[in-house]
Every structure is written in C-alpha cells, then in structure tokens.
Amino acid sequence: MIGLRERIKKIRKESGLTQAEFGAKIGVKSNTITTYETGTRVPSDAVIHSICREYNVSEAWLRTGEGQPYIQLDEDAEFLKVMEAINISDDDLIKRIIRAYWSLDDAEKAAVKKLIDRFGQK
Numbered sequence: 001m002i003g004l005r006e007r008i009k010k011i012r013k014e015s016g017l018t019q020a021e022f023g024a025k026i027g028v029k030s031n032t033i034t035t036y037e038t039g040t041r042v043p044s045d046a047v048i049h050s051i052c053r054e055y056n057v058s059e060a061w062l063r064t065g066e067g068q069p070y071i072q073l074d075e076d077a078e079f080l081k082v083m084e085a086i087n088i089s090d091d092d093l094i095k096r097i098i099r100a101y102w103s104l105d106d107a108e109k110a111a112v113k114k115l116i117d118r119f120g121q122k
Helices: 004-014 019-026 030-038 045-055 059-064 075-088 092-102 106-120
Strands: none
Touching: 004 019, 004 030, 004 045, 004 059, 019 030, 019 045, 045 059, 075 092
16 A cells, blocks of 8 residues: 555646645645655645645545545535636636626526537537
C-alpha cells in the first residue's frame, strides 16, 4: 500500500498540476508540497482538509489508503463547486456570460439553450 506522501503526489499528478499550482489552491508554497511528497514533513489536519475539499478527495483514503480516492459529487454539489470556483476566479469573460444569460427573458434563454444543445450534438 502506498503512503500518504505518494497519495498526495498521486492527487497532484492526476490533477495535472505543478507543486506550486497544487499548493496555491490549498494555501501552501511549492516547497511545502515538496516536503509532503518526499515525506520530510507530514501535512497538518488543516492541510489535509484543504486537499480533500479542493480536490474532492476522500479523507479516509488520503490518510489511510482505504476506500476510493475521489468522492462522487451529485449534480447540485458539482454545480455549486463550479460556481464557487468561478466566483473566486479572475475570469471576467465567464462572469460576464453568466450575468448576461441571467438577465435574459425566458424566450431568450430558450434560444440560447437551443443553440448550446446544437453544439452538444456535434
């Protein structure tokens, strides 16, 4: 069974992130992630909670290796997670798109939905 350090590295690699990018999402520096991945330091409970929250990881799996690594979110929880990420991002375009859509009347929203549905068919 792989240890905590390997499980942290696995999550980071599967997320396609550098140590700096991975650490930034949980509020620690890249050299701190290095110490976790090499086993030099053990992450605090707060860091473990942050990893689980940000990367949708089972805390039991992260700590012990037992069970499945990732928590399956229902559709509403996944949507809320996406909206939270958009809210804190610097992506002004997506924010403008959401605001513009929200201000449309029902007929305009139906037209946008029809257009988007066509993209999904290709």
